[in-house]
Amino acid sequence: MKRAILAGLLVLAAASPVRADASLRPFGTLREQAEVQQQWLKTRMETVLPPLMRRYGAQMWVIPMREYNEDPVFSALVAPTTFSARRRTIYVFFDRGADQGVEMLALGGGSQGGVYTARRSERKVEAAVGGRQAELWGDEQWQMLKEVIEERRPRTIAINVSRTFAFADGLSAGEYEGMSEALGPEWTQRFRRAEGLAVDLIAARLPQEEAFYRKLNELTWQMISTAFSNQVITPGVTRTSDVVWWMRQFIAERGLAAWFQPSVDLQRQGFTEERLGEDPVIQKGDVLHCDTGIVALRLQTDTQHLAYVLKDGESEAPAGLKAALTRSNRLQDIVLEETRPGRTGNAILKASQQRMRAENIDGTIYSHPIGLHGHGAGPLIGLWDRQEGVPGRGDHAVIPNQWFSIELQATVPVAEWGGQKVRMAQEEDMVIGADGIPRWAFRRQESFWLVR
Structure with a gap:
């Protein structure tokens, strides 16, 4: 009899969602909070980002990062269900003008609830390292970035490098080297520091x-x-x-x-x-x-x-x-x-x-x-x-x-x-x-x- 009662309780528990004490959840459940945050993200990227890019003269903004070495601007760009970059993720923002707005791409990452257009390559890239062949997962993203840039041909490419603001200094030395090597001088000469862009997007x-x-x-x-x-x-x-x-x-x-x-x-x-x-x-x-x-x-x-x-x-x-x-x-x-x-x-x-x-x-x-x-x-x-x-x-x-x-x-x-x-x-x-x-x-x- 006891076993039957216990089994019934377990079935009931599985069928009914567990609701936390409302007094200890002043802002709702995690799921409810995430829904609110997702709306904030969508609104901020659609209304705040475009005028900031134009104010700071950035036709394109490129933000590459790797898992556990995320750019400080990361939390201002992603959905509440995203805790870290995926291997290598490159966010690309391209201003197509006031009529078409800013195109938002995630190379190697997810769409963040539909905010970005996700582009991903599963190719392995072979590279010589120390005289031997090694597989470098993630370097294919650089080639995808080059394709994106060549398709759009931006006048300026904003990057997060700053000696003043930590929030605008998220481009690591390794990512800078990898990106520069893949893009070549034609595009790297268009790199521009846009410190205020990162700072103000996070602040707004x-x-x-x-x-x-x-x-x-x-x-x-x-x-x-x-x-x-x-x-x-x-x-x-x-x-x-x-x-x-x-x-x-x-x-x-x-x-x-x-x-x-x-x-x-x-x-x-x-x-x-x-x-x-x-x-x-x-x-x-x-x-x-x-x-x-x-x-x-x-x-x-x-x-x-x-x-x-x-x-x-x-x-x-x-x-x-x-x-x-x-x-x-x-x-x-x-x-x-x-x-x-x-x-x-x-x-x-x-x-x-x-x-x-x-x-x-x-x-x-x-x-x-x-x-x-x-x-x-x-x-x-x-x-x-x-x-x-x-x-x-x-x-x-x-x-x-x-x-x-x-x-x-x-x-x-x-x-x-x-x-x-x-x-x-x-x-x-x-x-x-x-x-x-x-x-x-x-x-x-x-x-x-x-x-x-």
Whole structure:
């Protein structure tokens, strides 16, 4: 009897799809997420890529790569079900003009859900290596590339080579040598570096993605609000590392990922960072700070928030600490207002610093693009140790439909702490839409999370 019941349950389980707990799948199942991502890919390649190729003068863009040595632009080009290149895959984009649009070819790869026209050769290529014959799988793709180029005869061929941007430097030395040897001087002389093309394609976001990104940031806030509460922290018992691992677990249980190990640190009246040690026990009166980032549907958040651990008899943070947070908020306002399309990261940094000093804010600005990568493609707005500007990486211009993490700190002496300087480090994600207007992806922290 028991065996019959068990067999029946197994048959029922096989016939019925398993549905995950919706509370632990805030963005649906993996399949549902992939369907959304596929639509994003199709829209981005049809609407974002053509004007970018024309802006940067690239009639053809060739992106060769091998399995496990993918170009950084790879994740911006492929379907959510594609995790790596196939042996050798060469993506070719050819601009046929405004009427016909950009032709998209995948040599040796799949169609990515119908986005590309796939062309594949199964021929083995014999080559002499070290005085002996060796079969080189994948070299047939170079011959196919040559045929594609000769058929289309592009005026310029963009390649991903850059000494400034990692995102635009995906063409490896081996692939460059193999491609150059196969194509010969007639075509290699038409190679052009188009750094901005790769950077801006990775950086550009869609309105549909912006709507999702708001939800992802809201989830990040929900996580932090619980992490910085008595649900997780017991003053005098909980260590900062306990909060870190709670956040990691929160993210993992929802089928998502962290793009870096979260961190939690604290400041305490009368204590230096050295005296506190690496993993201090959280005490009443501490100011807590976290840095965390979540990955979902290939998009990433980057958030830093602050909390205060109430002392006995307190119902809110001391006035001096609240005033310090307000100073940091003011610096956020300044950087947000100065970040707009057409301006370089270095220009934004300089203008923000001028206003910061005029308002007597003791601060540091080190903001960065975000999107498909945590430290994303686009212009840097300072680095914590490069407040004079960042040559090269800070000289790129902001584009419409781009996102940034406004990351900075303001240091303020706090009267209740005997004039001890307290560092208010904050980070909040913002979006710039097609209208060019910057706004917070969700909202920004204006009051401390309170731990009772």
